[in-house]
Amino acid sequence: MIKDYLGLAVRSMSHRQKRSWLTIIGILIGITAVVALVSLGQSMQRAVNKQFQQFGYNLITIYPGGLRGSYRGPYSATFELDTDLIASVDGVEAVEAMLYKSAYIRGGEPPDEIEGFLPVVGLSPGITKVFSQFKLEQGRFFTETDHYTAILGQSVPKDLGIGVGEQVEIEGQAFEVVGLLAESGLGNNNSGIFIPLEALWEILGDRGKVSMVWAKVGQGYDAEVVAERLKAGLKEARGKEDFTVQTIEDLQKLIGQAIGILQAFLGGIAGISLLVGGIGVMNTMYTAVLERTREIGVMKAVGAKDSHIMWLFLIESGFMGLVGGAIGTALGLGMDILAVVITKRFIQTNVLEFGISAWLVIGALAFSFVIGALSGLLPARSAAKLKPVEALRYE
Amino acid sequence: MNSLRLAAGAGPSGRALIELREVWKTYRMGKVEVHALRGVSLAVAEHEFLAVMGPSGSGKSTLMHLMGCLDLPTRGTILFDGADISSLKGSELAEIRGRQIGFVFQTFNLVHTLTALENVELPMIFQGAPRASRRARAVELLERVGLSDRLQHRPNELSGGEQQRVAIARALANDPKIVLCDEPTGNLDSAAGMRVLESLRDLNEEGRTVILVTHDAEAAGYARRRVQMRDGRMVEAAEEALR
Structure with missing residues (x-):
């Protein structure tokens, strides 16, 4: 059934090619922006992870300042630390x-x-x-x-x-x-x-x-456990927690969170353009319903139920979303590749590491289809609710 | 009184396929009520070829819409194959239209983005017919109306007569009991019109009920029974024996 409806939808879209493409471009821009930003964030994350892997996960970092203290980075604060005590902790x-x-x-x-x-x-x-x-x-x-x-x-x-x-x-x-x-x-x-x-x-x-x-941390020991032990030992010896014990994993999580927040923020902004694209789809579909009122009447006369008409329009708008999404995803990933190439050439450090995330691609495609279909929901409903006689009389 | 008598007398084969009892249809235009039908009673038997005649504005199109389950009456009862349609849901009416009724309109009403073949397939798509059998049937129907060389043409590449023949093929797609035609020759020259009317007569002769709404007496001449409408009422029944 979907295949037949898709055929009908494609027919009516190709009949209004210019308008269909303009609508698709609206979705395309939004999806491109979202995919590019999310993918860029992932590239950043990948590069960070790679750096951490170089450090190795069996490393625990201890630096001055409490967890919520006034630590200003490793290059400005110093403290005296009993390295012998640290060395005596089991697992170090x-x-x-x-x-x-x-x-x-x-x-x-x-x-x-x-x-x-x-x-x-x-x-x-x-x-x-x-x-x-x-x-x-x-x-x-x-x-x-x-x-x-x-x-x-x-x-x-x-x-x-x-x-x-x-x-x-x-x-x-x-x-x-x-x-x-x-x-x-x-x-x-x-x-x-x-x-x-x-x-x-x-x-x-x-x-x-x-x-x-x-x-x-020695082989066979869990860095997190050793870190806890270290923390307890140091706290007891110093009488206060004026230091921070951090595993690489902690740090990685922390940076991952920061990148995640940045990603969500930028993705949200890009999402606004997607919303605008969705409104474009809605506008096109409302116009299509008006233009095709008589056609809807004919379809109802030859036996189409309200639900058939509804699906016909939903599939059409969803398809426009999907096409926009597919092109947008490709463009977004392309922009990420470009950013990776440019940073490698001009900054000469690997702050970005490209890779395609299957979830991002699947998610973007599904999302663009849903955006298209959702935007088509109201127009499709108004098409489905048309009275056959009135639709047939429509000039 | 006249109309009551008509309702009682069902057509040649006895059983009424469509029966209207004291049907009113009122449209509201702003504050003014317009009565398109004022108590029409009519029975159409199976295998009949009925012409509904009357000048424009007489209510004959409204009558056709009601008989075609495209609309519901304001008052009165319509029985389709014995069932009261006013108690049916929209989807059930669509079901009747899809399976039992074929429509032929004055303006052809083909979907202009689809080819002749696809237009004929359309009613079968809504009935969920499988692709292969649907296509085969559409080809067969188009061959039957003499358009086997026009399968992939779009409506704007066809003449008026050809478009109307595509519409007839489409009307037959789901093998309906009844074919409803609203001024099918209104936009055609007389040669093309005659060809359309002849195919309607053929349909009737193979056992289908055909209802023809027209203001053209010549077209109505093809029917075996004629009724006349004026100002929303059935005014005269020009019943005839077989021509």
Whole structure:
């Protein structure tokens, strides 16, 4: 039955091609906007997830400030933390720390000497065991015995005019540059200088201070459980909860939520254009009912029931929605691909990662059909309710 | 009184297919009531070929709409095959129209977006007939009215006479007992009109009840019984034996 009705609907639509296409374009724009935004959000989410996977899910982050405290990010707050206590917690395999500071730097040889403040990051020597993120482009990483050695962020050689094998002066102390960091997706890593944590403590006189501590969870342990244990232990030792223990999963959820809210907000705005498209369908269908009043009368005379007429019009409007939806979905996904390509080329970081979500496609198609059918509901009802005699007399 | 006598005398074969008893149809136009029918009684027997004659405005089209279950009377009773139609639901009336009645209109009333073939298939679609049998029947019917070479033509590619023959084929789609024609020759030249009237006579001869509404005496001449309407009343019954 649906197939026959669809045939009739297509006939009447192709008879009014220009108007049908204009109506379809109305739906198409709305669906394109919604699909592009939702798909873009998903691409963002995918990229974030990929970053997190690089960190590994067996990592617990501890940083200063309570959950609802005045934490201002890992680069502005420091605290003293008993890393031995953390290491003693059951399930913790390794503990690594980082201290983020700004320090006075001098590099290069006169007259090309350059000086100024740069971020200096103190890293515990085992940090590469918890972070695969620190990849070297040149040279080597610190060893346990290294002290006055430095690794440069990607953009530092350009800024300071020094390279591997040369010397850099941090707060008056000379460091030997042993490595150059490969470019990372995180902007702060590219302009900083990385030295052993012990050395940073020494030159700044800040022994024991850290910005962030990572505990690596051993094989076979659940990160969430270990995190709870860690939290309890630290709270007892410190007497207050002036720190935050976060698993990668927590963080991922948090960012996922933020992206979700952004997505819902933008999707909602795009949804307004879909509403306008729906009103366009309704308008077209009302006009179609008027134009075809006599035809409806004829159909009723040859035996069409009210419900038949109703379905005929609903399928027609739903079909217009579906066609608009199909084209719109394709265009929306196309816009997402374009955004991924553009960001890869111009920002040169993978903030977006393209992929087609079957649910988005199915959902968009179903939604566009429903929008079309819903918009056709009232016109279809008024068509179905026409009295056969009056419809036949209609000029 | 005249009309009462008519109602009593059902047609040649006895059983009344459609029977109207004191039927009134009143339209309200603003504050004015217009009586299109003022107490019409009429019985149409199975296998009859009846012509309803009368000038325009006499109520003959209204009468046809009521006999075709397209509308319900304001007062009075209409029995279709013995059942009172005023107690039927809209969908039940549609069922009767679809299965028992075929319509032929003055202005042909073909769906202009569909081909001749599809127009003939339309009534069968609403009855849920399977695609293949529906198509076969439509082809057969169009062949019968001499349009086998016009199957894929749209109404605007057909002459008036051809369009009316498509309409006749459509009227026969669901093999109805009765064919109702409202001025079927009104928009046709006399040759095409004659051809249409001849096919109506053929339909009657094969056992279908045919009701022809017309103001044209020549067209009415094809019928075996004629009734005359004026000002919403049945004024004269020009009953004749077989021509």
